[in-house]
Amino acid sequence: MRFLIVEDHPLFREALEGALQMVAPGAEILQAISIDGALEQLSAGAELDLLLLDLSMPGTTGLSGIIRIRKAFPKVPVVIVSGHQDPRIISGALSLGVAGYIFKSSSKQELAQSIGEALQGLVCIPDAYRALRPRRAPSPAHDLLKRLHDLTPQQLRVLEMLKRGLQNKQIAYELKISETTVKVHVSDILRKLNVLSRTKAIVEMSQIDFATLAGEGTTLRRERAQPDQQ
Secondary structure, eight states: EEEEEESSSSSHHHHHHHHHHHTTTEEEEEESSHHHHHHHHTTOOOSEEEEEEEEEEEEEOHHHHHHHHHHHHSSEEEEESSSSOHHHHHHHHHHTOOSSEETSSSSSHHHHHHHHHHHHTTTTHHHEEEEOOOOOOOOHHHHHHHTTTSSOOHHHHHHHOOOOOOOHHHHHHHHHHHHHHHHHHHHHHHHTTTTTSSHHOOOHHHSSHHHOOOOOOOOOOOOOOOOOOO
């Protein structure tokens, strides 16, 4: 079996590695410390039984890290391992079709049990979430998540950089593409998000940041994401 741990904290990478070895002794365990690093390994042909992903890493905004992986590799099963325990945040992650959500505060035995459930095809979620999961109707942020699924992986990267305040020239330099290509991507992003300006796109993106989900009580129902055409 082969797993990929996407986590920037070395001590927790070690803890996850130990839990994986309990579930599948002798398995190959790959590691990445960023979303870009994970996508590089997947693009290189790494076939995975499971990808374990931390939500809070440098270079990611809100749910964009999950979205990028799901868009580029929709068939790779992803389990979130996070310190966020707000049920509304968990619901937001599950709305993107992940295979489960595990608290970082879980013991190694609990981590191993949840990973084992995911490998059996079950959606592993904390017991506390089952009792507290939100019952309200989806918010506007839920509709935005659906629109974000229309973006290509490259457009998601451009959108992240817009959120960071980068101008077209800077985005072109970081992505090693022309400014004209950046302008095309920005136009497509605005069209797909149904907004009139890049400023409005940034405002819309802020609706799915974890701070907003937790602070304003945004509620998202779980809906399995369907594989998108590239």
